[in-house]
Amino acid sequence: MMSTQSTPPTIETRSIDYVPRAERRGKVWHQGPFWFTGNFVILTMLVGFTGPTMGLSVPWTVLAIVLGAGSGTFFMAFHANQGPRMGLPQMIQSRAQFGSRGAIIPFIATVFVYVGFMVFDTIIGTQGIQTVAPGSEFFWYPVLIVVSIVIAIVGHDLLHVVQRWLTYVLIVTFGIVTVLAIFVLPTAAGAPGLTAGWNTAAFFVQFSLAAGFNLSYSVYVSDYSRYLPEDAPAGKLIGWTYAGAAGSAVWLMSLGAVLSSKIPNVDGIPALMQTGDLLFPGFGTVVVLVGSIALITIMGVNAYGAMLTGISGVDGFKRMRPTVTLRVVSLALVGVLALVVALSIPDDYLDSFNSFVTLMLYFLVPWTAVNLVDFYFVRHGRYAITEIFNPNGIYGRWTWRGLVSYLAGFVVAIPFFSLPLYTGPVAHALGGADLSFVPAIVVSGGLYYLLTRRQDRTAEAAAIAHSERVLEGSR
Numbered sequence: 001m002m003s004t005q006s007t008p009p010t011i012e013t014r015s016i017d018y019v020p021r022a023e024r025r026g027k028v029w030h031q032g033p034f035w036f037t038g039n040f041v042i043l044t045m046l047v048g049f050t051g052p053t054m055g056l057s058v059p060w061t062v063l064a065i066v067l068g069a070g071s072g073t074f075f076m077a078f079h080a081n082q083g084p085r086m087g088l089p090q091m092i093q094s095r096a097q098f099g100s101r102g103a104i105i106p107f108i109a110t111v112f113v114y115v116g117f118m119v120f121d122t123i124i125g126t127q128g129i130q131t132v133a134p135g136s137e138f139f140w141y142p143v144l145i146v147v148s149i150v151i152a153i154v155g156h157d158l159l160h161v162v163q164r165w166l167t168y169v170l171i172v173t174f175g176i177v178t179v180l181a182i183f184v185l186p187t188a189a190g191a192p193g194l195t196a197g198w199n200t201a202a203f204f205v206q207f208s209l210a211a212g213f214n215l216s217y218s219v220y221v222s223d224y225s226r227y228l229p230e231d232a233p234a235g236k237l238i239g240w241t242y243a244g245a246a247g248s249a250v251w252l253m254s255l256g257a258v259l260s261s262k263i264p265n266v267d268g269i270p271a272l273m274q275t276g277d278l279l280f281p282g283f284g285t286v287v288v289l290v291g292s293i294a295l296i297t298i299m300g301v302n303a304y305g306a307m308l309t310g311i312s313g314v315d316g317f318k319r320m321r322p323t324v325t326l327r328v329v330s331l332a333l334v335g336v337l338a339l340v341v342a343l344s345i346p347d348d349y350l351d352s353f354n355s356f357v358t359l360m361l362y363f364l365v366p367w368t369a370v371n372l373v374d375f376y377f378v379r380h381g382r383y384a385i386t387e388i389f390n391p392n393g394i395y396g397r398w399t400w401r402g403l404v405s406y407l408a409g410f411v412v413a414i415p416f417f418s419l420p421l422y423t424g425p426v427a428h429a430l431g432g433a434d435l436s437f438v439p440a441i442v443v444s445g446g447l448y449y450l451l452t453r454r455q456d457r458t459a460e461a462a463a464i465a466h467s468e469r470v471l472e473g474s475r
Helices: 028-039 042-047 058-086 091-098 104-129 137-154 156-183 200-219 234-262 268-276 283-315 324-344 349-378 400-416 425-429 437-452 458-472
Strands: none
Touching: 028 156, 028 200, 028 234, 028 283, 042 104, 042 200, 042 234, 042 268, 042 283, 058 200, 058 234, 058 349, 091 104, 091 283, 091 349, 091 400, 104 137, 104 200, 104 268, 104 283, 104 324, 104 349, 104 400, 137 156, 137 283, 137 324, 156 234, 156 268, 156 283, 200 234, 200 349, 200 437, 234 268, 268 283, 283 324, 349 400, 349 437, 400 425, 400 437
């Protein structure tokens, strides 16, 4: 049964280990506001700048955003169902497809994603705070990172509570800004919106960035649904996750498109302040501060995920006991790494960010295809959980079917790559648009299904029954 009462957040004791059914709690609809706020950050808005700055009109940009974010969230949301069925964080489940050590390949890419988002959130959050408070990056970067680490140490329950209540504040604050941006903000001389129209390359670039941005959240999802009861309705769970993540992405990216079409050489923080001040002087600062607070909470989400994935990776080579001390030490290491990178990143972080979002696709898409096909079409949600933690168990150390499928998806996507240092022939023909996720999903997912559909699972069936007895006792 699902809990009908809210309890104060307590320090989480679980990390990469299984969540017993007796500890399951929460409501399915909570996934909606969690992912709405998780994606409702200034960083998301920057994605929408791309279309107009490349000469694409706002309506066409919004269409590209809707299609892109909708496509990326489709795959992301289906991971939510894995949490209550398996009671595990997202990435450690990959051992069933790649092996206890083979999973290190997507693990490394995932940690890179978490730290990358944390770095950009730190930069933008600091810029927002500096609008009202003095202090250099050398002061505010560590402060923001420490606050986010503390939130992550408390863990799952606090993250859910904070995200849920921030949803209401964000809807009101940015709802006002959106109305001002559309109906009150004038189009300045030299703004892209004065000459924008249809641009094929810009449409596909905007589409791919929106898809990649939301698809990147795939590595987080069951981290925040694994405490739900095992019988949580799959349709509602997936639906709430999709609505939250896609809704906030479409809203904020579209707001970014409007702002970038009306403001020459648009920059996120100044654009929000300029627009908000149209209501009354100082309201723009309020908007920026609210957005900065949301960034700090999502930094906690990123730090939490990096900690879980990092421990999972190390555990494949050296058994780790999931203690609170291990959580704190791991999170401290994540914070130090994010701080070093943040202090080293170029001033032109928007270009770096767009390249980062694109790069994420290359490593995440083959993984999400293999992981989802395995869960929904091969094993149908049935796993021997204890064997996932057994390096010598039935899932092996290096599982060639998953690794080959992952590599194949990566290789076929190379002609579609679009990066500052390399543009594949297909991407070049599309004017720089990156649609690599399409062949990667088809090839990785399809090949994995072909390689595993006739695999003998007699031993796994026995292991599943044994795992159930060990974890929960006889039912």
